[in-house]
Amino acid sequence: MSDPLRLGIAGLGTVGAGVVKIVREKAALLEARGGRPVVITAVSARNRDKDRGVPMDEYDWEDDPVALAGRDDVDVLIELMGGSDGPAKAATETALKSGKDVVTANKAMLAHNGQALAELAEAEGRVLRFEAAVAGGIPIVKTLTEGLAGNDIQRVMGVMNGTCNYILTRMESAGLTYEEAFAEADSLGFLEADPELDVGGIDAGHKLALLASIAYGTQVAFDAVELEGIGQVTIEDIRQAADMGYKIKLLGVSRMTGKGLEQSMSPCLVPASSPLGQLDGGTNMVVVEGDQVGQIVMRGAGAGEGPTASAVLGDVMDIVRGTRLTTFGAPASSLKEVTPARAATPAPYYLRLALADRPGALAKVATVLGEAGISINRMRQYDHVDETAPVLVVTHKTTRAALDRALSALPGTGVVPQPPVALRIEQV
């Protein structure tokens, strides 16, 4: 029998407990598939006494995750604490520097420190894997890094925050307001402690930035992701989109253009009949387009104990089988710095604005759009609500720059008292 691969697990929340359960209950299966036993030698968490539904007393306990990471009897640190900095990063660095591989589910840590940590891992000859950090149980990191390695990747898109998709789906299916759907998601425990991580698109933006690094051979550039949350999406937007054959999704899109890398995480309209449009509830979906493979769609649970633990185990099984990859699919030193390109690719946009009740008001709006070079595909004005009338516009393809010119000129007309809502229509 070969020597076992020894895990040290830092962080024993839902996912950590799930990993412990799999390693205990599937020991024979993992050994058959991996060729070596997988065992746990030590664990670490904040609260030693909590009942986690699985016995922990067989494993050495470390109060300090950094001490766990440095133990001689640990081959792989499983980092499940979370947090972009602090103990998670310290433990990861310690593990890599003391000859251990690291498997993490920590998207925030990698979105902010991915380049430095990848460089450290490679300098130390260790691997740093993060399947569980992106889209839960969907093996998208592996697919992009390995399965599609013969492609120039053209676009990566994804619905990667199940909570936002749940809120938008509930608004549509039950006619709830954003506030009502948010409260429902909150009562079901779907929201992060800081809900802005979910509804502000930050969590999903972290994931998008990690995938972009693999797809385009660039350094992780979370700061260059254009973030826009779902808080301004109204039930009227959802209904109007549905009328036109679209659904509204918090959609991540990254694309390498001649002007640089586009990365956005924002509410977008997608065709209702597309796989992304058909994705309801808390499920995740990632769409990858490569020059050879065409479009690959992957769908699955984006969170939860089993799916996330499954992703952690996928990385562990790679290590036990001797698969040793660079963190982002190419040597860290070869990854290029990102030149951000703000939505350079022309797209149609959906606009909602509140128009003052005044003769000639609609003409003024149309004139501003025309002067910005934006041509109108459809326009509808509805009956007045209070002092204003809702106006919906779908433009032909235009650049974001042209759209921004129009948006900044609209207040000057005196007939658009509130900032308009503008959502991109993503062609999928």
Added chain:
Amino acid sequence: MSDPLRLGIAGLGTVGAGVVKIVREKAALLEARGGRPVVITAVSARNRDKDRGVPMDEYDWEDDPVALAGRDDVDVLIELMGGSDGPAKAATETALKSGKDVVTANKAMLAHNGQALAELAEAEGRVLRFEAAVAGGIPIVKTLTEGLAGNDIQRVMGVMNGTCNYILTRMESAGLTYEEAFAEADSLGFLEADPELDVGGIDAGHKLALLASIAYGTQVAFDAVELEGIGQVTIEDIRQAADMGYKIKLLGVSRMTGKGLEQSMSPCLVPASSPLGQLDGGTNMVVVEGDQVGQIVMRGAGAGEGPTASAVLGDVMDIVRGTRLTTFGAPASSLKEVTPARAATPAPYYLRLALADRPGALAKVATVLGEAGISINRMRQYDHVDETAPVLVVTHKTTRAALDRALSALPGTGVVPQPPVALRIEQV
């Protein structure tokens, strides 16, 4: 610079030419990602003079693929000739025995010889990979072998023959008969030289058998796949299914049960609103259910130059990066022989029968079903066509054995002159 990985390509049809193009045009990208250059040293095909749209004269030519497989300057044989036996198998064996790894797109060869070839590869310390053999560009072999390695797999389903899905989709969308849709697919060049490989479910059955081996740790058992083609599906079946909220797909299903391994490739009804039900045209989809990950759905092009070459390159990149896996995800010697279980899991069925125009006929059918222990969920009789009236039955869940008892008893009633059509309703 590290030594290049040297490929020998046997078979220069569409896919082979696609692989040559990628290796030529993406040399820098492949080297950046793989850490070593990938080059082609020699090629082999039947016709040396054919124009393949890419220069071949830089590579040594071998008329005999077995000679190619044995060359000292080849590290990896890329086997793209096809055929379950003959030159493909001989070249694969020669390559493995002379210290080369093998990447193949040959589902027939592996469906019939997978166990022996996997044993040979492992005895020789070589790898034998086959991502391109299943579902074209979808990296499902990798996902199942690696990404989901921490799961007990519960069910693998798939639409894995684009031609059949095209025919069924055209019957539905354009109201064509089976014969008309078949002729259309033929005129578009979608059919294999022996169309029975497509419409008889054989090609897709090969793929299902390969995935089952990985999923359940069993020896490939293509002979144990229950095969049923799409030739008996009528436009009426498709319309009736649609009326009830279903679509008809040539669906592969494998499931490990207490009684053994179920494997079937047959026309099934699936909910129209499910991802499988929404899959139109020539696209493929594989659905995997694991005890940890839940349901993972993967969708993409199942054939064609780019997608299949992308899958071949995925395997090549694994080899260049030093990833070395067993063929079916566990040592060949550990794979268990299959105990086949014919559709042991109870399911609802859709039945179509032609009922003789005679008093009490419907009661006789209902009695036979009742005596077989089959309870009826819905039944409809339509107006007479010639001497018979179409009757459609949807049963509650029943075993295939009970259904077979009923089907064999029906002729004895004297009121069912033709063999009934029975299609499983797969819950997804």
